[in-house]
Amino acid sequence: MPRLPYVAVPKREAERARRALARESLLVRDVRVRREGDRVLFPVEDAEEAARVLEREEVPFELGEGEFESVSGPRSVEEVLRERLGVSCSVPYDVVGDVAVVQIPEELEGYEEEVGRAIMEVHKRVRAVFERGPVRGVFRVRELRRIAGEGPPVTEHREHGCRFRVDLSRCYFNPRLATERRLLADEVVEEGARVLDMFAGVGPITVILKRFVPGVRVVACELNPVAYRYLLENLRLNRVSARAFLGDAGEVVRLLGRFDYVIMNAPKFAHRFLRAAARVVRPGGRVVYYRIAGSVEEAFEEVRERLGGGVELESWREVKPYSPEESLFRLVVRVP
Template sequence: MLAVRVPKREAEKARRKLIELGVLAKGYAVRREGEFVLFPVTEEVEGFELVEAEFERLERRPHSYREVVEVPDSVKPLLPSSFDVIGDIAIIELPDELMPYGKAIGEAILKVHKHIKAVFAKGSKVEGEYRVRELIYLAGEKRTETLHRENGIRLKLDVAKVYFSPRLATERMRIFKKTRSGEVVFDMFAGVGPYSILLARKAKLVFACDLNPWAIRYLEENIRLNKAHNLVPILGDVRKVAGKLKADRVIMNLPKFADRFLREAMLSVRSGGIIHYYGFSPEEDLYSEHEARIKAVARELGFSVEFLERRKVRPYAPRQFNIAIDFRVLK
């Protein structure tokens, strides 16, 4: 087929030019001949040396497991377009109609995404005081412990024993950017430390509390992994800790029940300090109910609040959102 022949030192510049002109033939491997590189082209191109050459066809890799999965056509429209990846473990939410084909779906995910080693389906909602869910094994390695990387930190965890959402990585980085050097931070519902470990890179001191002993066990391991020696893990009910420490910044990442712990958060923050509050809300009224509750608790304590930022963090369910409200407490 027709090809452009250029010196190796000019190859990248030539490649960009051919793409810009829309003449670079797709689906073929570039050839190298000594000090020259050959690019397949679809038509003659002025300003280049043209030759005839044979090229090896590239095998197109599927971009989605849905392209290779073997399920009946009747259920293909139900295949989810996305799934969570925690370390090298994939967790997918399947409707009941797809559960009989779980193994095939899991194997298709492994085939397309080589970095994934195990696939599970969500078997229940996040529930219980430890905020964990049942997982159903589909394919790959039969293990639930993994090492997850995000925002430059490493987090070891067991997806069956602790709560963790990879979808909050952007939100965690947002808080990191707001945190100032020298602050004391209180992470009220820390889990394995995705907020705490990250914020410890800036803060003077981080207190990280969780009720789940597995979460604290992994948090302690993550402290060692990331050399976060200014982080203090606390196992227990946050209500027994509140007020015994004073922080410049408080993280309330318990969106389903955070409103129940506003008193504890306000008692633990210094005057002028900031609380990052999370909740769930219907699309038609994202913030007003949560803000009314925040104001009411502040009044009961004789404090006042200043709202700084409101944002939708992510969709949670149809017409439901996980929201964030940042506010300052004045005592």
């Protein structure tokens, strides 16, 4: 029996909780939900995110960890591959809509098709699996090679109840930043703020802010024409409005007014645009700077070097580890 994190809710709230968790794809599939007295225990993929969803829905809950009975079939891709090939290793993959993107571990080189098929067996909604190659160029697009299933890596992904269409072979999109986007909306950007999403991609930050921050006004900028097309489509799909510009953020900012927040989600090259960003932040406004670095101090030093000693590190978060020595950090920097 697998051991999993769960949320326990009162029986009378169980249906409402189930719907809210299912909407965000947080319920673990293929395991049986458990009753315990007058509580129902839902096994969840991400306890932190599940807690956030239930808080939002005002459903009382408790977090815990326990064993759940498997309903059918194998639970994990690793288990399937261990059974079938006798190889035991972790297989990192992401599911984006009805497509999966997998990093083939060294131990499984030469077995790409089996890995793809195992993912499709475990995730019934996945129609095609792609092997991930390197991310290239300023558009930050990942090279992909189909190893199982059919069709191109064009899909529609759901996140926090929002819909994102994307062509993963021509645009950047990272489903692992879902929690970060929600925190940005819930904890950083204030109601009614004027925001510039400087490197908007297909629009996940813009859409999530518009959906969850009351009265926020967003201007989005993107250089990749394909991503820009999806950005417009995703604004429409989610029935939110934002001004969107196709072009180089460094140039486009000259045409715009002042912002309360400039969000710089381009961890590989945002440093080159710091001065341009600071010029369009109102006095006392914030630059929200994402950077891969060994420490937050190192990332902030880079900001100080470019923007001068008057800037202040208001808050920061380690978003996720990037390599054994480095992490992706989010810095909220107050500009004088």
